[in-house]
Amino acid sequence: MGTSKGYIPPTGYLWSDSKRAVTNMVRSGFTPSSVGKAVSSFSKAMRDGRKSYSNSVGNIGAKSVNFIEAVRQYGFLEALEKVGLSHLRNLPAEKIRSGLLEYFNESGNDLYESVAQQSMSELMRELLMSAENEEDYNNIIGSIDTGEFIREFIIKFIQNCFFTNFAEKLMTMFNTLNKYDTAEESVKTYIRTTIESEFSIEDIQKVDWNGMQGRQIIEEKCNKAFEILSVWSEALV
Numbered sequence: 001m002g003t004s005k006g007y008i009p010p011t012g013y014l015w016s017d018s019k020r021a022v023t024n025m026v027r028s029g030f031t032p033s034s035v036g037k038a039v040s041s042f043s044k045a046m047r048d049g050r051k052s053y054s055n056s057v058g059n060i061g062a063k064s065v066n067f068i069e070a071v072r073q074y075g076f077l078e079a080l081e082k083v084g085l086s087h088l089r090n091l092p093a094e095k096i097r098s099g100l101l102e103y104f105n106e107s108g109n110d111l112y113e114s115v116a117q118q119s120m121s122e123l124m125r126e127l128l129m130s131a132e133n134e135e136d137y138n139n140i141i142g143s144i145d146t147g148e149f150i151r152e153f154i155i156k157f158i159q160n161c162f163f164t165n166f167a168e169k170l171m172t173m174f175n176t177l178n179k180y181d182t183a184e185e186s187v188k189t190y191i192r193t194t195i196e197s198e199f200s201i202e203d204i205q206k207v208d209w210n211g212m213q214g215r216q217i218i219e220e221k222c223n224k225a226f227e228i229l230s231v232w233s234e235a236l237v
Helices: 013-027 032-048 051-074 076-082 093-104 111-128 134-142 146-173 177-198 212-230
Strands: none
Touching (some): 032 146, 032 212, 051 076, 051 111, 051 134, 051 146, 093 134, 111 134, 146 177, 146 212
């Protein structure tokens, strides 16, 4: 459901507004207007405390893009060597996939670090699902568009952040899992559609993804996505 038992949601007037908007979204039957307002209120609250998530999304995003760029430049096998994953060479495809997912999903203590890692793991699992050998990994990872990859990671991160904060609240308002699934689909679709239609990221080149520059770029892109989602009015629905 995107949250852990005992998780205490943030407090403050922006989060209070967000919780009321989520309640109204459910009572309104997930109308486009109510979903848009809930996502907008949530995004404003996240932006107000952005230091709590910026480092996590920047670090994990840059680490993944750094590996992608290494594959593009040196090839899959040499990229494994460069990031300390040489033990994955010559293994069956499924074990390579498991090893890569573990590399991109190291455990973290911070809440939003865990959310960012979950989001990256989901994205990588989708991208690598069809790989059957080392050549497939080389072709799939080497052909990834950097800008599209970052945007997809940010979309998943924001979607998962929403349900990390509101899953327990939503569950108390539903008597069946089907209603939760409806909420999840409505919110995730709104977030994806809005970001995809209003926020494009060009293919980014000549960046040191292993340094501060790469992390800052992804932090800025994520902050921009939250800014776009914060804008809401009845006229936009």
